[in-house]
Amino acid sequence: MSLALIYSRAQAGVWAPLVSVEVHLSNGLPGLSIVGLPETAVRESKDRVRGALLNSGFEFPARRITINLAPADLPKEGGRFDLPIALGILAASGQVAAQSLAAHEFVGELGLGGELRGVRGALPAALQAARAGRALVCPRENADEAALVSRGSVLPAGQLLGVCAHLQGQCPLPAHDSPGWCRGQEGEPDLSEVRGQSQARRALEIAAAGGHDLLMVGPPGTGKTMLARRLPGILPPMTEEEALETAAVTSISDQGFDPARWHRRPFRSPHHTASGVALVGGGPHPRPGEVSLAHHGVLFLDELPEFDRRVLEVLREPLESGTIIISRAAHQAEFPARFQLIAAMNPCPCGYLGDASGRCRCTMDQVLRYRSRVSGPLLDRFDMHIEVPRLSQRELHGADSGTEPSAAVHARVCAARELQQNRSACPNAHVTNGQVEQLCGLAEPDRALLDRAIDHLHLSARAYHRILKVARTIADLDASGRVTTDHLTEALSYRRLDRAHVE
The missing domain is CATH 1.10.8 (Helicase, Ruva Protein; domain 3)
Structure with a gap:
């Protein structure tokens, strides 16, 4: 047989469209060409595949090899197609039985010694493979995230030889078990550590209960950041569907999948010098930004007026639609961005406007210029604006400063969310x-x-x-x-x- 067909998955945002890897061997001068809109990393796979085949004890055919990655109009990137290309060459040259290929999908980068290396986006690939009714063969490095798909079959492998032995029926690859589902909030900072600020604590509870965006205004050191970091601990636990969506975003990001935190609501806090691309995503190969990495979690913007105004304006679209679309010359990528926005700012440039200490010396023009850095349309999108004043020593150390733990607030928030879910199937904010x-x-x-x-x-x-x-x-x-x-x-x-x- 001089023609072989292998199924794989590309990466387009958080989606994993099907790619058919067609390998044809023909007479002519020996050589290998790849067609189907491959990018640099894919074109370089010919050298990796050749080295992996030879060092694994296989014969590299001395024939003209044409590899087509279909559909041709879908850009392909990364080394994820190394494994399917290698298997296609082996099947087309008769070194591996082709009968079982149709029941599998393959992703993985090959080392020159035949070892399999991890790739981005294994979880979206596993989701799509499960929907297609095929088992996914992937590197061991990606096994935990791919196995999160409970209805799918994930077969991790460490070497090209192991995959070939599985296809030949000599040594089947064992299916990888899911790392398990945990709905706990263990390890989150506790609200009992916040002294005083009863009004701010109440506002935080309301924001958590309804999914409302919240802006906190107050002098430095009054606990705005401390309050924001305790919001994930009082939010309701994510459903399995929400956790999978969040894990799919981290799977394709530069930070990668973390099996220890995939079931927890994300908390993202970009620095105020972050660019628009860092916030919403982008790049030559579009990657999710902070708004997408905070999907189903919290995006905290500290020192809000210090952000570039043009950067802040890009938040308006995802705040309304819950998605962000990044357009490039070659294609578009869509990322989910349904996050809860929490922001903090000082009331004036020095931070002490209205403070009882009387330390503020800012003029009204300075205050107005400072506040104008945040546009009216963006401020209008915050459901709640609260003041977080400086505490007196009596309030800071008094017995009535309020030390209710996160667990108690969490229970009330969950009860309110359950009412909203039964009534509207979504939080009140939506x-x-x-x-x-x-x-x-x-x-x-x-x-x-x-x-x-x-x-x-x-x-x-x-x-x-x-x-x-x-x-x-x-x-x-x-x-x-x-x-x-x-x-x-x-x-x-x-x-x-x-x-x-x-x-």
């Missing part, structure tokens, strides 16, 4: 504007109160609906079927920057 009007069912006096607040604070229609969503979450935490005046007034109190703008 319900549509039409739905939230029905869910709140405001009484006439409460609607009049909200209308007066909207007129006084000059709020947008977006802010109006976000106030309703926060009020609905507060009602859920109280296990209340309807939004009351108390719930509405508390939700209005979390629009601190709107009040400051009017004042």
Whole structure:
């Protein structure tokens, strides 16, 4: 047989489209050519494959070898096609039986000695292979992440010889067991370590319960970062589907898959010097950025006005749509980006505006320029704005400073989320504007109160609906079927920057 067909998977964002590796041996001058829009790393695979075959004891055919990676219009990158190319050559030359190839898909880079090396995106490849009803043969390095797909069959191998022995029926590769599913939040910082700041702690609980974006404003050293880092510990545990989506993003990223944390909600905190590409993703071969690495988790932006304004503006699309699309000349890549945005900022350049110490010497022009670094449309997308003031010594060391552990808050948050899931199948922050009007069912006096607040604070229609969503979450935490005046007034109190703008 001079023609062989092997199935593999490419990488396109978080998807793994099928690639058919066709190998044909023909008469003519010996040589090897690869067609089908291969990039540099794929073209270089001919030398890796030749060395791996010879050093594994196989014969490299002295014939003209043509390898087609179909579909031809799909860009191919990396060394993931080394293994299927090598097996295609062996099958086409009759050195390996071709009967069992159709039941498998293959990904893996080859070393010159025939050893298999890990590749990016093994989890998306395993997901697609399972849907196609084929077993995935991959390097041992990728076995843990690929085996997360419970309905799939993953066969890890360390050497090309081991794969060939499996295909020949001489020594079957054992299936790799899943690393297991854990819903715990162990190891997260505890909320009991935060002293005082009862209002900020309450706002953090509401944000966690409804999935609301939160902006904290206050002087340096008041606990804004400390509060933000404790949010993942009070969020509900991820479902298995959410965890797989998050793991798929890390699988294709530069940081790689971490089997110890794949079931935990991610917490990403990029530095304020981060570029737009670092935040949303990009590059010649598009890679996920911080917004995608925070998928189903928390994206924390400390010192918000210090970020480049153009960088912050790119957040507006994923905040609304939950996805980010990166366009390049060759193709587009789409990454998920459904994250909860938590941001912190100082009230002025020196950080002490309104502080009881009276240390602030900033002029009003300096304050306005500082705050204008964050655009109005971006601020409008925060559901909640809160002030985190400096604590007095009595509040810092007093017995009534509040030491409720994360576990207690976590239980209330989970109960509220369960109500939302049963009612709307999503957190309150993600319900549509039409739905939230029905869910709140405001009484006439409460609607009049909200209308007066909207007129006084000059709020947008977006802010109006976000106030309703926060009020609905507060009602859920109280296990209340309807939004009351108390719930509405508390939700209005979390629009601190709107009040400051009017004042």
